[in-house]
Amino acid sequence: MQKGAAYNLNKLVNQIKGQWSSYEIEKVGVGAPGPLDLKVGKLLNPVNLKGWENFNIKEYLSEKLGLPVQVNNDANVAGLAESLVGSAKECESVFYITVSTGVGGALIIDKKIINGAHSQTAEIYNMIINEDKYSHAGTNKGGLEGQCSGVNIARIASEAYGKTLSTKEVFDLYKSNDEKAVQVIEKWINNISIGIANVIAVVDPETVVIGGGVLIYNTYLLPKIIECTKTKVSDPSIVDIRIAQIGDNAGLIGAAML
Numbered sequence: 301m302q303k304g305a306a307y308n309l310n311k312l313v314n315q316i317k318g319q320w321s322s323y324e325i326e327k328v329g330v331g332a333p334g335p336l337d338l339k340v341g342k343l344l345n346p347v348n349l350k351g352w353e354n355f356n357i358k359e360y361l362s363e364k365l366g367l368p369v370q371v372n373n374d375a376n377v378a379g380l381a382e383s384l385v386g387s388a389k390e391c392e393s394v395f396y397i398t399v400s401t402g403v404g405g406a407l408i409i410d411k412k413i414i415n416g417a418h419s420q421t422a423e424i425y426n427m428i429i430n431e432d433k434y435s436h437a438g439t440n441k442g443g444l445e446g447q448c449s450g451v452n453i454a455r456i457a458s459e460a461y462g463k464t465l466s467t468k469e470v471f472d473l474y475k476s477n478d479e480k481a482v483q484v485i486e487k488w489i490n491n492i493s494i495g496i497a498n499v500i501a502v503v504d505p506e507t508v509v510i511g512g513g514v515l516i517y518n519t520y521l522l523p524k525i526i527e528c529t530k531t532k533v534s535d536p537s538i539v540d541i542r543i544a545q546i547g548d549n550a551g552l553i554g555a556a557m558l
Contacts, residue, residue, distance in 0.1 A: 305343075329371075329558035330555055331552075332346075332357055333348065333352075335419065336372070337419055338371065341359060341371040342359075347425065347439060370558040375396065375397075379395075380557055380558075381550045381551070388509050392506060393409050394407075395407055395422070395507075399449060399512040401449060403424065403448055403495075406422050407503060424499065425444055425449075428440050429444055434446050447488075448488060448491050450512075470484060470485070489524050493528035493529040496525070496529045497532035501534070508541045509541075509543070510525075510542070510543060510544060511547075516544065526539060526541050
């Protein structure tokens with residue numbers, strides 16, 4: 301399994317070495333899919349990256365590049381970027397949620413990533429939000445990722461229609477007021493709002509920032525998410541939810557800031 305990880309990384313290393321000769325590089329920052337063991341810089345069992353289980357990416361890159369390497373969760377580094385130079389740069393406490401192929405989270409306090417005792421802070425993909433029996437890639441049944449990720453929006457809609465649909469096709473149908481698509485997306489809004497409300501109840505952040513392709517390309521849904529979340533918290537006035545500003549480069553920028 302690890303040969304696959306090393307093979308792919310080696311190609312990337314060769315590309316990097318071919319481009320950095322004119323730069324003075326001090327260290328390398330890496331955003332990797334969680335869960336991670338940050339004490340040693342190892343990927344544990346990333347849900348959407350098979351073949352990388354227990355791969356020590358920090359050790360590998362440090363040896364290949366001859367430089368200090370800092371590793372953190374890919375959602376964490378994206379959240380750090382949004383906190384420092386993005387949509388939450390004026391906030392002291394930020395909870396970042398990414399909804400794309402998977403679902404991830406990051407807690408940023410005073411412009412610093414909060415990793416937790418076991419590097420598991422904000423691993424919300426496994427948060428149980430309903431009693432659905434579906435388990436995505438071994439995650440909890442009724443978990444946030446299995447109910448809310450882009451891949452699973454497409455899965456749920458495909459089951460409803462009896463044919464394979466892409467996530468984009470589902471949202472296109474929703475925008476045309478197709479009845480089944482409206483049901484799927486309204487349920488998704490409710491589910492993601494449950495996740496956000498749970499975060500607010502536990503963390504009480506100044507703001508929640510949502511990134512990832514699902515919402516960045518469907519920003520018109522934000523008002524509905526806000527209103528739905530307000531119905532699920534003890535004090536609706538504290539609900540502050542924003543769209544990420546940096547976009548696809550948030551992870552790169554955040555990794556460079558480690």
